[in-house]
Amino acid sequence: MKILGISCFYHDAAAALVADGVLKAAASEERFTRIKHDPEFPKNAANFCLNKAGIEVGELDYVVFYDKPFTKFDRIFTGYMAQPIKSYKSFLLAAPIWLGRKLWTSQVIEKELGFKKDVLYLTHHLSHAAGAFFGSPFEEAAILTIDGVGEWATASYGVGKNNEIKLFKEMHYPHSLGLLYSAFTYYLGFQVNSAEYKVMGLASYGKPEFQELIVRKLVRVCDDGSIFLNLDYFTFQYAQTMTGKRFEQLLGRPRRESESQIERFHENVAASIQAVTEKIVMKMAAHVREKTQLNRICLSGGVALNATANGKLVKSGLYEDVYAQPAAGDAGGAVGAALYAHYKISGDNKRPQQFFGIGPSFEESEIRDFLISESLPFADKPIDVQLRFLAQKIADGHLVGIFQGAMEFGPRALGFRSIVADPRDNKMKEKINAAVKYREPFRPFAPAVLKKKTKDFFDCNSEAPYMIVNYTVHQDKRSIIPAVTHIDNSSRIQTVSKNDNSVFYQLIEEFGKLTGVPIVLNTSFNLRGYPIVNTPREAVETFCTGGIDFLLLERFILSKTDIAKDIQSKFLLNKKVD
Numbered sequence: 001m002k003i004l005g006i007s008c009f010y011h012d013a014a015a016a017l018v019a020d021g022v023l024k025a026a027a028s029e030e031r032f033t034r035i036k037h038d039p040e041f042p043k044n045a046a047n048f049c050l051n052k053a054g055i056e057v058g059e060l061d062y063v064v065f066y067d068k069p070f071t072k073f074d075r076i077f078t079g080y081m082a083q084p085i086k087s088y089k090s091f092l093l094a095a096p097i098w099l100g101r102k103l104w105t106s107q108v109i110e111k112e113l114g115f116k117k118d119v120l121y122l123t124h125h126l127s128h129a130a131g132a133f134f135g136s137p138f139e140e141a142a143i144l145t146i147d148g149v150g151e152w153a154t155a156s157y158g159v160g161k162n163n164e165i166k167l168f169k170e171m172h173y174p175h176s177l178g179l180l181y182s183a184f185t186y187y188l189g190f191q192v193n194s195a196e197y198k199v200m201g202l203a204s205y206g207k208p209e210f211q212e213l214i215v216r217k218l219v220r221v222c223d224d225g226s227i228f229l230n231l232d233y234f235t236f237q238y239a240q241t242m243t244g245k246r247f248e249q250l251l252g253r254p255r256r257e258s259e260s261q262i263e264r265f266h267e268n269v270a271a272s273i274q275a276v277t278e279k280i281v282m283k284m285a286a287h288v289r290e291k292t293q294l295n296r297i298c299l300s301g302g303v304a305l306n307a308t309a310n311g312k313l314v315k316s317g318l319y320e321d322v323y324a325q326p327a328a329g330d331a332g333g334a335v336g337a338a339l340y341a342h343y344k345i346s347g348d349n350k351r352p353q354q355f356f357g358i359g360p361s362f363e364e365s366e367i368r369d370f371l372i373s374e375s376l377p378f379a380d381k382p383i384d385v386q387l388r389f390l391a392q393k394i395a396d397g398h399l400v401g402i403f404q405g406a407m408e409f410g411p412r413a414l415g416f417r418s419i420v421a422d423p424r425d426n427k428m429k430e431k432i433n434a435a436v437k438y439r440e441p442f443r444p445f446a447p448a449v450l451k452k453k454t455k456d457f458f459d460c461n462s463e464a465p466y467m468i469v470n471y472t473v474h475q476d477k478r479s480i481i482p483a484v485t486h487i488d489n490s491s492r493i494q495t496v497s498k499n500d501n502s503v504f505y506q507l508i509e510e511f512g513k514l515t516g517v518p519i520v521l522n523t524s525f526n527l528r529g530y531p532i533v534n535t536p537r538e539a540v541e542t543f544c545t546g547g548i549d550f551l552l553l554e555r556f557i558l559s560k561t562d563i564a565k566d567i568q569s570k571f572l573l574n575k576k577v578d
């Protein structure tokens with residue numbers, strides 16, 4: 001049985017293909033269209049999935065959509081009707097899009113892909129839940145999903161057992177932890193549904209001075225973790241904004257202008273909403289533990305991308321094992337929808353899934369032809385030799401772009417489309433920001449560590465292959481790896497095993513032999529404002545535009561100093577701000 005899962009029309013559109021119960025391919029649309037968080041129908045991602053699996057669209061048994069558009073429209077329409085005067089502008093903007101396209105998903109799928117059979121629809125949180133549980137290694141586990149909003153649900157919990165999922169309870173719009181966090185993201189001058197992780201990074205610098213105020217005025221937190229927002233302070237119910245005057249009066253300052261100075265006040269606000277979020281997540285998780293009596297939990301939904309909250313949950317010991325889906329946001333809903341449909345229809349037993357190797361990849365011959373046709377000089381040596389060379393260059397302080405294997409699925413680069421640097425250099429963060437990322441100085445960089453050496457540096461006793469959980473750097477190691485130790489001594493680690501990513505593993509191992517530190521700084525291969533690179537051409541563009549010194553394209557190495565300026569200038573990208 002061949003099933004295509006689709007998520008789109010909100011943010012982070014994606015497609016995933018499951019054939020005979022195996023996740024064969026998955027990708028986000030943004031990587032093809034080069035529009036960050038592209039919400040549009042994922043035609044490119046869907047076609048990629050079909051090609052990768054070697055399947056024609058006519059061979060698909062089902063296409064499964066990750067939410068129920070009519071129920072979602074009901075929620076949106078009901079919201080507008082509750083406040084028709086305030087919301088008429090939003091309604092005028094949204095109505096044509098819903099009536100023209102979003103409500104007719106089956107027709108869009110037929111038109112865009114040529115798929116003529118029935119389309120199945122899952123609820124949004126069931127898609128999240130299925131992505132988390134069926135992607136996890138567990139036979140049985142509790143499931144907790146928390147996001148902004150799906151149809152009506154904003155959080156849910158339940159249990160997964162073998163090939164079945166049962167959701168027991170939901171929290172409903174407008175009461176939403178994801179929307180609360182996004183409201184603060186908006187207030188702090190960052191982009192909603194995109195830059196929530198910046199708030200998380202900023203939080204580590206501040207003191208949670210407003211925590212008590214938030215809980216007293218903005219959100220009532222119940223013992224079971226369910227919450228009720230005081231809607232007087234929010235505007236998302238009826239406007240294109242998240243917060244307004246009352247919110248600003250409460251916190252005592254107007255909303256921060258995007259790109260303006262970040263002050264102590266903003267750090268404290270970020271720390272406060274982060275602290276409140278962590279408390280709510282912990283309460284929810286404790287309630288789920290009590291109700292399900294299970295000691296493993298799977299997390300999904302946008303809030304499960306909050307690595308600091310995930311880290312707190314892991315450290316609490318509330319659960320023996322915590323699995324956060326690598327694509328916990330809406331992109332992961334495509335995977336969940338396809339896997340859920342497979343198990344439901346086939347009745348097959350749950351099987352382990354592999355999240356590596358399912359993205360776009362390029363043959364060496366294809367890359368070689370491209371480099372030759374563009375007159376780009378490159379070194380062609382066995383991969384072992386190349387990785388030893390690059391490990392030395394990293395140890396010498398150079399920035400290295402890595403483009404090899406199949407692209408990662410989810411927001412994090414995991415050594416297939418990464419920029420890699422020396423974690424020992426205190427100045428490396430500034431160097432990367434100046435050279436490539438142009439990003440805010442408060443944002444941390446993360447380490448990739450050999451799995452077998454993880455315990456030597458971090459308080460992590462298991463594996464963390466997806467960079468989605470924060471751990472603490474051992475006190476005596478903080479001065480050894482300052483570039484990947486955040487201000488609060490946390491680190492969003494990636495444990496690397498040979499099995500998951502042999503080239504990246506070998507690179508880190510070689511770096512470890514040279515330096516005694518089996519860790520590299522690993523950041524995503526993109527310039528600020530761009531999605532992660534997808535093709536060799538995009539890798540070369542980012543390499544030429546930013547200050548990356550060496551680029552590994554499969555087994556070929558490009559050195560910046562070997563490339564003539566006029567050739568480099570052909571690949572320059574405009575700098576964007578996100």
Ligand SMILES: [Fe+2]
Pocket residue numbers: 124128147148149150301302329330
């Ligand atoms: Fe969601």
